[in-house]
Amino acid sequence: MTSVAGVDSSTQSCKVIIRDLESGAIVRSGRAPHPDGTEVDPEAWWQALRAAIADAGGLGDVAAISIAGQQHGMVALDADGRVIRPALLWNDTRSAQAAADLVDEVGAAEFARRTGTVPVASFTLTKLRWLADAEPENAARVVAIALPHDWLTWRLRGYGPVGESPLGPVLSELTTDRSDASGTSYFDPTTGSYDRNLLARALRLPDVPVPNEGIQLPRVLDPWAAQTVDAEMPSFGTTTGAGGGLVVGAGAGDNAAAALGLGAATGDVVVSIGTSGTVFAVTDRPVRDTAGTVAGFADAAGGFLPLVATLNAARTLVSIAAVLGTDHDELGRLALTAEPGAGGLVLTPYFEGERTPNLPDATASLTGMTLASTTRANLARAAIEGMLCGLADGLDALTRCGVEARRILLIGGAAQNAAVATIAAQVFDLPVVVPEPGEYVAAGAAVQAAWALTGERPAWQIGIASRPASDHRPIIREQYSSHRA
Ligand SMILES: Nc1ncnc2c1ncn2[C@@H]1O[C@H](COP(=O)(O)OP(=O)(O)O)[C@@H](O)[C@H]1O
Numbered sequence: 193m194t195s196v197a198g199v200d201s202s203t204q205s206c207k208v209i210i211r212d213l214e215s216g217a218i219v220r221s222g223r224a225p226h227p228d229g230t231e232v233d234p235e236a237w238w239q240a241l242r243a244a245i246a247d248a249g250g251l252g253d254v255a256a257i258s259i260a261g262q263q264h265g266m267v268a269l270d271a272d273g274r275v276i277r278p279a280l281l282w283n284d285t286r287s288a289q290a291a292a293d294l295v296d297e298v299g300a301a302e303f304a305r306r307t308g309t310v311p312v313a314s315f316t317l318t319k320l321r322w323l324a325d326a327e328p329e330n331a332a333r334v335v336a337i338a339l340p341h342d343w344l345t346w347r348l349r350g351y352g353p354v355g356e357s358p359l360g361p362v363l364s365e366l367t368t369d370r371s372d373a374s375g376t377s378y379f380d381p382t383t384g385s386y387d388r389n390l391l392a393r394a395l396r397l398p399d400v401p402v403p404n405e406g407i408q409l410p411r412v413l414d415p416w417a418a419q420t421v422d423a424e425m426p427s428f429g430t431t432t433g434a435g436g437g438l439v440v441g442a443g444a445g446d447n448a449a450a451a452l453g454l455g456a457a458t459g460d461v462v463v464s465i466g467t468s469g470t471v472f473a474v475t476d477r478p479v480r481d482t483a484g485t486v487a488g489f490a491d492a493a494g495g496f497l498p499l500v501a502t503l504n505a506a507r508t509l510v511s512i513a514a515v516l517g518t519d520h521d522e523l524g525r526l527a528l529t530a531e532p533g534a535g536g537l538v539l540t541p542y543f544e545g546e547r548t549p550n551l552p553d554a555t556a557s558l559t560g561m562t563l564a565s566t567t568r569a570n571l572a573r574a575a576i577e578g579m580l581c582g583l584a585d586g587l588d589a590l591t592r593c594g595v596e597a598r599r600i601l602l603i604g605g606a607a608q609n610a611a612v613a614t615i616a617a618q619v620f621d622l623p624v625v626v627p628e629p630g631e632y633v634a635a636g637a638a639v640q641a642a643w644a645l646t647g648e649r650p651a652w653q654i655g656i657a658s659r660p661a662s663d664h665r666p667i668i669r670e671q672y673s674s675h676r677a
């Protein structure tokens with residue numbers, strides 16, 4: 193039996209799944225937690241990856257692997273291949289002013305034309321401007337810039353800091369793919385090339401006239417590209433078994449990998465509720481939204497991935513469950529005892545500021561409180577409704593950009609909650625389908641690993657767990673938009 197592995201190095205944890213190449217069946221899996229916080233030392237991701245691989249029983253019998261991961265995080269390297277400072281993650285909003293400055297300097301329409309996106313604090317480019325302004329001594333040491341999945345792929349292939357890796361700091365061996373590169377705001381997903389003038393502008397460097405000169409950026413590989421681990425490289429022993437001959441795919445941004453794992457097709461809109469909330473679809477044409485609501489990313493199969501992301505998703509439910517002194521299951525049960533609209537109680541869940549809409553300094557608010565509406569059940573329902581309404585606004589923005597939407601595929605940690613699925617069928621005016629519980633980002637990375645190994649994209653099927661009855665209740669979104677306004 194030939195096996196392939198897929199990794200999701202996500203915000204809160206690292207997950208590894210190992211699939212049978214023939215059938216796609218999951219053979220085994222493992223996971224390890226990531227530290228909290230919006231800035232993280234990438235070494236913690238590397239240790240978590242090793243622990244998750246060990247938890248999955250190692251890679252001894254695995255022929256190929258691909259790593260997908262949280263997007264946008266800034267991993268800045270010096271000439272010795274060392275990480276210069278902890279990585280700033282996608283949900284770190286300290287670069288909000290830098291983002292506004294860059295948009296003022298370049299123009300929103302020009303950004304959309306050149307990169308498919310109008311940057312907000314999440315995007316790598318804005319974090320580099322923040323670095324140049326807030327930590328110029330660190331900015332001056334930057335020799336290479338990578339994203340979380342690029343850096344982990346490099347480490348897995350044996351490269352890394354001087355003295356701490358078998359093959360050393362060969363920065364020209366950093367690689368990435370179109371999907372993750374398109375989240376930097378210095379990459380054009382249509383031409384597949386970096387925009388080095390934007391990068392130079394962010395770092396306050398002189399314009400770089402010669403393409404590919406200056407700071408080392410990861411080579412952008414095809415979705416089916418196969419890299420190998422050098423045959424001479426000692427394996428990481430029984431911990432990873434990533435020895436010579438292992439095929440390593442290009443990897444991908446997490447949402448693009450999830451689209452691969454789901455086999456998302458035209459008309460499918462994926463709503464993922466993890467640390468981030470995301471709404472996205474695969475398209476064969478690029479989207480350039482000058483309003484900046486929709487990010488015109490690339491997908492992991494040669495097409496495009498228009499996407500809307502929110503900062504406040506599953507952790508909204510964690511927070512309200514804690515206030516209610518309960519757990520996920522009970523929060524869901526309570527929510528389903530309340531009427532749609534939660535008796536007028538509306539939670540606008542901007543606990544961590546917000547990315548869409550672009551309100552980095554916003555805070556959450558609870559409105560519509562009366563003696564009658566302020567019950568535990570209404571609060572539980574308002575938390576789920578508020579979280580979903582932000583994503584429904586995202587779906588509207590996608591369809592305004594011409595994305596075809598025929599059904600919702602609901603995934604991510606919070607999709608496992610039956611109340612979230614039931615209420616999604618009341619918030620979205622489209623059929624909602626809940627795939628079998630699974631790690632679809634890691635599953636998609638394994639699809640990519642199989643593609644790299646055989647040269648053919650596998651056509652593994654997914655199972656469906658439920659199709660909650662369509663029960664559209666416009667009151668929920670009407671209330672939410674009037675309170676938010
Ligand atoms: N049954 C559930 N109901 C609601 N939220 C859940 C449930 N199970 C897990 N979660 C939440 O899902 C999140 C993890 O989802 P996941 O998609 O793995 O996130 P990420 O990829 O961002 O790390 C956690 O915040 C967790 O609390």
Ligand SMILES: O=C(CO)[C@@H](O)[C@H](O)COP(=O)(O)O
Pocket residue numbers: 202203204261262263264282314375446447466467468469470499501
């Ligand atoms: O910023 C984005 C997409 O643009 C997020 O989707 C991150 O990629 C983090 O994903 P999770 O760890 O929450 O799944």
